[in-house]
Each structure stands twice: as structure tokens, then as C-alpha cells.
Amino acid sequence: MICESDPSLLSLFHQTLSSKYSVIAVDSGRECLSKYIDEKAKGNKIDVLLVDYQLQDLPGDIIASTVRELSGNRKRATNTILICGREVDKKLIEDLKSKEYIIESLEKPVSTDSLLKVVQTAS
Numbered sequence: 001m002i003c004e005s006d007p008s009l010l011s012l013f014h015q016t017l018s019s020k021y022s023v024i025a026v027d028s029g030r031e032c033l034s035k036y037i038d039e040k041a042k043g044n045k046i047d048v049l050l051v052d053y054q055l056q057d058l059p060g061d062i063i064a065s066t067v068r069e070l071s072g073n074r075k076r077a078t079n080t081i082l083i084c085g086r087e088v089d090k091k092l093i094e095d096l097k098s099k100e101y102i103i104e105s106l107e108k109p110v111s112t113d114s115l116l117k118v119v120q121t122a123s
Helices: 007-018 029-041 060-071 090-098 112-122
Strands: 048-052 079-084 104-107
Touching (some): 029 048, 048 060, 048 112, 060 090, 079 090, 104 112
16 A cells, blocks of 8 residues: 555556555545555455655654554554655654554655565565
8 A cells, every 4th residue: 555645656656566566545644544444344454555754634653653553463464664755853763663663664755666675575
């Protein structure tokens, strides 16, 4: 699942990943959480979540922590990758990793190679 509010980045990420993965693309935090809950209720597991830190409605760290709580035990948990700009505090990133809310972060601008690599590792 990709949660990115910038339409051009959402399209690029979707296009890059959809050749190898089944992708759900959403453009808001609320839609991300709603879609995640819907898919979970249907018995579908979302293996990887790419979430932008600066969404218009909810911050990415809130989404990451909520998804981690909803996904259950670590063996079945969704691997969340936070996409952020340089302005995001490195201490916040480390805190999110230590709490297992995210497994990795990507700094914008994100290359398609780094995107594919991090998703492959997280899958």
C-alpha cells in the first residue's frame, strides 16, 4: 500500500511497484487507515506500507503507529516505511524504529531504484 498526497509521486510510486507487486494507492491518511482496516477485515494482509510523513490530514508517524497496533503480533505485522523530507527529525525516525512502528525511512527525493530495493527487502 502506498499513501502519498502528492499525485505525481503517488503515480510514480504506483507505476514503479505495480510491475512486481499488487499495489493499493491512496492519497490521504484517513483513506489509508480506512482501506487498511477494510483489507484486514477481508482477511487480506498488507505486507508493506509506504507512507508519506507530511500528509494533509494526518502525520505519517500517527498512521505508522496505528497500523502497527492494528496489525497485531510482529510476525504478521505490516512493514511500514516512512517517506520524509530532510526536515524530519532523525531522533523521531530512530524512535519510530525502536518502537517497531517503521522498519525503514526514505528521504525525498526518492529514486525508483531505492524504492524498489527497500520494498523488496521489506516484503
